[in-house]
Amino acid sequence: MNVRLYNARILTMEKDKPVFSGEVWVKNEKIVCVLEEKQLEKGWEKDFPEIRWDLELDCKENLLMPGFKNAHTHSAMTFLRSYADDVPLQQWLNEKVFPMEAKLTGEDIYHLTRLAILEYLTSGITAIFEMYLTPDTIARACIDMGMRCVLTSGMNNFSSSIEQQEEEYNKWNGAHPLISYQLGFHAEYTTSKELLYKLAQLSHKYHAPVYTHLAETRREVEECLERYGRTPAVFLENMGLFAYGGGGFHCVHMTEDDMDVFRRHRLCVITNPASNMKLASGIAPVAEFLRKKIPVAIGTDGPASNNCLDMFREMFLVTGLSKLKEEDAASIDARQVLHMATVQGAKAMRLPKSDVLAKGKNADIIMLDLHQPNMQPIHNIPKNIVYSGSKSNVRMTMIGGQILYYNGEFNVGDSPERIYGICSQIVRRLTDSAGV
Amino acid sequence: MNVRLYNARILTMEKDKPVFSGEVWVKNEKIVCVLEEKQLEKGWEKDFPEIRWDLELDCKENLLMPGFKNAHTHSAMTFLRSYADDVPLQQWLNEKVFPMEAKLTGEDIYHLTRLAILEYLTSGITAIFEMYLTPDTIARACIDMGMRCVLTSGMNNFSSSIEQQEEEYNKWNGAHPLISYQLGFHAEYTTSKELLYKLAQLSHKYHAPVYTHLAETRREVEECLERYGRTPAVFLENMGLFAYGGGGFHCVHMTEDDMDVFRRHRLCVITNPASNMKLASGIAPVAEFLRKKIPVAIGTDGPASNNCLDMFREMFLVTGLSKLKEEDAASIDARQVLHMATVQGAKAMRLPKSDVLAKGKNADIIMLDLHQPNMQPIHNIPKNIVYSGSKSNVRMTMIGGQILYYNGEFNVGDSPERIYGICSQIVRRLTDSAGV
Numbered sequence A, B: 001m002n003v004r005l006y007n008a009r010i011l012t013m014e015k016d017k018p019v020f021s022g023e024v025w026v027k028n029e030k031i032v033c034v035l036e037e038k039q040l041e042k043g044w045e046k047d048f049p050e051i052r053w054d055l056e057l058d059c060k061e062n063l064l065m066p067g068f069k070n071a072h073t074h075s076a077m078t079f080l081r082s083y084a085d086d087v088p089l090q091q092w093l094n095e096k097v098f099p100m101e102a103k104l105t106g107e108d109i110y111h112l113t114r115l116a117i118l119e120y121l122t123s124g125i126t127a128i129f130e131m132y133l134t135p136d137t138i139a140r141a142c143i144d145m146g147m148r149c150v151l152t153s154g155m156n157n158f159s160s161s162i163e164q165q166e167e168e169y170n171k172w173n174g175a176h177p178l179i180s181y182q183l184g185f186h187a188e189y190t191t192s193k194e195l196l197y198k199l200a201q202l203s204h205k206y207h208a209p210v211y212t213h214l215a216e217t218r219r220e221v222e223e224c225l226e227r228y229g230r231t232p233a234v235f236l237e238n239m240g241l242f243a244y245g246g247g248g249f250h251c252v253h254m255t256e257d258d259m260d261v262f263r264r265h266r267l268c269v270i271t272n273p274a275s276n277m278k279l280a281s282g283i284a285p286v287a288e289f290l291r292k293k294i295p296v297a298i299g300t301d302g303p304a305s306n307n308c309l310d311m312f313r314e315m316f317l318v319t320g321l322s323k324l325k326e327e328d329a330a331s332i333d334a335r336q337v338l339h340m341a342t343v344q345g346a347k348a349m350r351l352p353k354s355d356v357l358a359k360g361k362n363a364d365i366i367m368l369d370l371h372q373p374n375m376q377p378i379h380n381i382p383k384n385i386v387y388s389g390s391k392s393n394v395r396m397t398m399i400g401g402q403i404l405y406y407n408g409e410f411n412v413g414d415s416p417e418r419i420y421g422i423c424s425q426i427v428r429r430l431t432d433s434a435g436v
Helices: A037-041 A075-080 A089-101 A106-122 A135-145 A162-172 A193-206 A218-228 A232-238 A256-264 A273-278 A286-291 A311-326 A334-348 A381-388 A416-433 B037-041 B075-080 B089-101 B106-122 B135-145 B162-172 B193-206 B218-228 B232-238 B256-264 B273-278 B286-291 B311-326 B334-348 B381-388 B416-433
Strands: A002-010 A020-027 A030-036 A055-058 A063-066 A068-073 A125-131 A148-152 A179-187 A210-214 A246-250 A268-271 A296-298 A365-368 A394-399 A402-406 B002-010 B020-027 B030-036 B055-058 B063-066 B068-073 B125-131 B148-152 B179-187 B210-214 B246-250 B268-271 B296-298 B365-368 B394-399 B402-406
Touching: A002 A365, A020 A037, A030 A037, A063 A334, A068 A268, A068 A296, A068 A334, A075 A089, A075 A106, A075 A135, A075 A416, A106 A125, A106 A135, A106 A394, A106 A402, A106 A416, A125 A135, A125 A179, A125 A334, A125 A394, A135 A148, A135 A162, A135 A179, A162 A179, A162 A193, A179 A193, A179 A246, A193 A210, A210 A232, A218 A232, A232 A256, A256 A286, A268 A286, A268 A334, A273 A311, A273 B311, A286 A296, A286 A311, A296 A311, A296 A334, A311 A334, A311 A381, A311 B273, A311 B311, A334 A381, B002 B365, B020 B037, B030 B037, B063 B334, B068 B268, B068 B296, B068 B334, B075 B089, B075 B106, B075 B135, B075 B416, B106 B125, B106 B135, B106 B394, B106 B402, B106 B416, B125 B135, B125 B179, B125 B334, B125 B394, B135 B148, B135 B162, B135 B179, B162 B179, B162 B193, B179 B193, B179 B246, B193 B210, B210 B232, B218 B232, B232 B256, B256 B286, B268 B286, B268 B334, B273 B311, B286 B296, B286 B311, B296 B311, B296 B334, B311 B334, B311 B381, B334 B381
Parallel strands: A002 A055, A002 A063, A068 A125, A125 A148, A148 A179, A179 A210, A210 A246, A246 A268, A268 A296, B002 B055, B002 B063, B068 B125, B125 B148, B148 B179, B179 B210, B210 B246, B246 B268, B268 B296
Antiparallel strands: A002 A020, A020 A030, A063 A365, A365 A394, A394 A402, B002 B020, B020 B030, B063 B365, B365 B394, B394 B402
8 A cells, every 4th residue: 555644744763853844655565755845845756756645644744753662562461451450579470460371372362462452553552572472373463453573482491492482483584574583581580591501502593682581670680699699681691692682671670790791792671661660670770771872672561560551651751760760850851762762672673674764664654643732832842752742642553554543443454342352251261260 | 511421330439439330410510410220220310300411421331430630730831841851950940941931921821721721631630729820810711611720829939929819819719610729839948938927827817728839859858957947848837837737749858747747737748740750859758648647639740840731640650659669569559549639639629529429519520431452451440540541541521510521622612723823822932032
């Protein structure tokens, strides 16, 4: 489908490029050009090979920008939303999460992921970095609905295996334009040294980066120090897991040595501020990461620990929590936050074609409504988005040239009410059988 | 207008009352009854004196609950949104806020307040506790648009006076059902001892509570200690300002003695978590207030320091920041947060008729859309609202029986685009004349 998005304000997220007025042209799944108004005035567009438009959309001076990259989530945990809040972390895991997870089927995960995808679309999220059970059914949910997804393995001593991970890696890289796969494991504290050693071998075999939960809680770090005499990042580096890069989810409790590991291997931090608040894990030292030139992307984490999948909330928290932690109202400005939510997200997820709005990039585009009171007056659009923006401003979410969400309506091959209904049935079955 | 709201889930916010299915009947500006489904089955409604409905609204099993009380704001500061972020507090005030405020007229404040009111409506806010220049034009903006407003004075050494405040107090209490007025002053650090003494006399004359900014920053507390040898709360108590109750906005840096002052005089804390984050002021000890039985309400603060006027963000932050501060994921549960945002807000603002949904109360009612992905599945509605809710879930905002916002459309006597246009003109004039 060829779509002309005209009469727009445009924030391409290319370095230092300000917001301008113009058009974005989409041909099939790609952006074929981003035109400034002054180019249009010069008749520049006439030089362009003719395109027959399937749709010409008047953006009414609303904002087009790259979609947000949700660089860490466990989508199917929608089944636990509001089920187990306001309880301490260990009790939450042992009494609530694990008993219900044990009953989940791949088909359940398919539907529960679809519920999460609906929510991503309402928040302008155009790609997710997904770690959960049954990657095959997650991939199917994303393909069926049109969501771009980078899968990673949550392998640990109790779930998945090196063989399964290698099979998935080969199966899902190249199988579908929306899906890719990165090596990963759940966390140091759930994964044996033997398994980690084999994963390092796999990483070396494919020259592939590795991703994992890292330094999320103080307890995790202390237990790793007891077990191995090293912090998780240093221990994992020594195991050879970061030879080809990768990244850590959370990274709340990081030492200077840990940050050196990240710099040395060009690892990405994926910060999850709402989850770290809600589970009382702490505030990640994001400003310190930036001073050390460690790239930072942003994730919502799963809906059981957040509980919503909303990049606007995360963006405000990235800067707000940093301002608190640094006791500095100038810490991490809005433009830096937007960069994390788009360009750095794409970098962390190895999606170089989905970072900015430019010729040849994937048409992963959102339209933000500036004609709402929270976006007025228009002094500074990046600040409006980060400090005042809300999912209610998301007017359109396009992934790979497909408009999946527009004016509150979904175009995902199934009705929201049907997905809600199926998920409610799943939840009833799980709670009944878990005896809770 | 008589409105029947049927086929609803209802959260009245009465103590310990769970969500139930039923109807809310509104006659003119009041709720005439809240009916449970089982009462309807018994034909109970037939005993009710007949009402001719002007509107019967199928709520489609969405949630009706009391509107949120925004218990601290400076609405007209919309003109500063995204104008002066990411700079240190003193620089922000001296270089940005004060020069532009000096140019504001009462008429400017009228329009800039109207812009904020549009935003309140999108966030389900049905009453505001307003401290800003020119209360008369603020009141007019609220009356013209239908917003419930409690005015308080921001009197200080440079603005307003005891005489003006007494005149406003008498003028606006009883003048209009939507408007009331409480005594107040800006803050200890901007108000002379002489002026405070006179305000205490006024409070004693009318047996009236007094409200002020209090213990917002560490510096404020330290300077008061230097000046008077006492913390602000203790100093103000000694001045006789709290003999008839009242409350403090912010209350971030509070000593045990300060909390004793609050208990002794039954003062309310009005917490402003997003503002305290964004300006790097700190995290208020809200869980400690609750342990000491100090009532806590919630405010957005003004749009210059937040920057949005969104009670969903504030509610999540109240519990999230407390979980961080207390290092306890169980700190302040969702139901407590909702209580602060509704019942305690009404208490702090002295609006006893606007606290819960019950017979005889003001029809200040919101409808939250549960048919959106962030509200699914429905395990626990209060938790869904606090942890996952968003202004995008606000389907209706009714104040005093008038539906001011429904399905994204405003019914406030003027068009949003016209208000945006006027406010943009004001902002251009202010920035030009301020030479910035």
